[in-house]
Amino acid sequence: MLSEAKGRQPDAAHGRTVPFDAAGESAVLAVFPHPDDESFAAGGTLALCNEAGVRTVYLCGTYGDMGRRMGRPAFTNREALRDVRTVELSSACAVLGCELGFMGLRDKCIEFEDPADVAAQVRRVIDEMRPSTVITYYPGHGVHSDHDALGHATVLAVRALPAGLRPRILAVAVGDPNVLREELGEPHVRADIRGVKDRKLDALRAHRSQTESMFAHMNEDAREDGQTSNFSERLTVREEFYVLDADAPTLVERARG
Amino acid sequence: MRPIDRDSIQAELDDRLGQELYLHLETTTGSYTKLGPEKKNPVIAFVRNARISYARGTVTGTGPYRVGLKLGEGWVYADGLTDYEVNERGELLLAGLDCEGQLTMALQLSQTPFREGQTDVE
Ligand SMILES: [Zn+2]
Numbered sequence: 001m002l003s004e005a006k007g008r009q010p011d012a013a014h015g016r017t018v019p020f021d022a023a024g025e026s027a028v029l030a031v032f033p034h035p036d037d038e039s040f041a042a043g044g045t046l047a048l049c050n051e052a053g054v055r056t057v058y059l060c061g062t063y064g065d066m067g068r069r070m071g072r073p074a075f076t077n078r079e080a081l082r083d084v085r086t087v088e089l090s091s092a093c094a095v096l097g098c099e100l101g102f103m104g105l106r107d108k109c110i111e112f113e114d115p116a117d118v119a120a121q122v123r124r125v126i127d128e129m130r131p132s133t134v135i136t137y138y139p140g141h142g143v144h145s146d147h148d149a150l151g152h153a154t155v156l157a158v159r160a161l162p163a164g165l166r167p168r169i170l171a172v173a174v175g176d177p178n179v180l181r182e183e184l185g186e187p188h189v190r191a192d193i194r195g196v197k198d199r200k201l202d203a204l205r206a207h208r209s210q211t212e213s214m215f216a217h218m219n220e221d222a223r224e225d226g227q228t229s230n231f232s233e234r235l236t237v238r239e240e241f242y243v244l245d246a247d248a249p250t251l252v253e254r255a256r257g
Numbered sequence: 258m259r260p261i262d263r264d265s266i267q268a269e270l271d272d273r274l275g276q277e278l279y280l281h282l283e284t285t286t287g288s289y290t291k292l293g294p295e296k297k298n299p300v301i302a303f304v305r306n307a308r309i310s311y312a313r314g315t316v317t318g319t320g321p322y323r324v325g326l327k328l329g330e331g332w333v334y335a336d337g338l339t340d341y342e343v344n345e346r347g348e349l350l351l352a353g354l355d356c357e358g359q360l361t362m363a364l365q366l367s368q369t370p371f372r373e374g375q376t377d378v379e
Pocket of ligand 1 (some may be wrong): 033034037144147
């Protein structure tokens, strides 16, 4: 039944990518570890939900207190960064029309917590808001250990729910889209975010300490090519997701053997 | 943060001689090096709120700078330090920042534990 290799949803295994339909959602929960993940990974999708009048909540795992970007040039420091990023995230969520909650975990250390404890924190928010969809990172394809660990805990949280109460899990895989397609196949769900592109970019700009240098480089690239870079197109045209089956072992579980 | 001047840092280190201190020591390449053109492995380490006391503390170099703290039974060493700040809590924050303003190294000393745990958000 389950394609056991990747833990894909059976009905999504036919290679057909379906559009993300915001109007079909009742509420959407995003669960990522860092301030700015919500905007990079799902800012357009969250904005689409907001336009459709769908409640959205961002449950943010950490304060991003171990980030290395301090602005360009640096305007903050290791100890002040968490407050800077907390304020930046509040602004970004205001742009996206998204409610915000924190889990209060230590940046870079989520994988060293008991996954059941982390899952229980996610579960409390799911129980409170009853989302139709939860968006998180694809465990094993998050690149950052926090992304993998919180994606995994989110799958565990959904797995613990009775079948009828389970939200759909949309997972974001990080990295070169062509490589990801080879490994995971075509994404199952694609959000066309061109109509909300400016809101996504504004949300990203709100994360000034983290994105100032990216926007500076984008502008430099654009001046050199006379057009937008691949990267900025990837950010503003579409957001793609894989549907995960909560019962299938995640790649994090499989790696543990 | 502002660029390190050795005399100020030496004075800050001397002020803290023999005190019971909390240490934050960190070096980081960032977690996304695998996505770079050279697909390098990330190299990251930090120690937060270790207790130390040093009998000799010295800043050397012409920039970036090195700091060595001689402990009762060991050493604390950091190279690549460029910028510093003494914050409102009296914590000495030394950092290595690259040309993009990204932190590559941190050596910090505080009389009270560096902040941990949750922030109350309304
Ligand atoms: Zn992240």
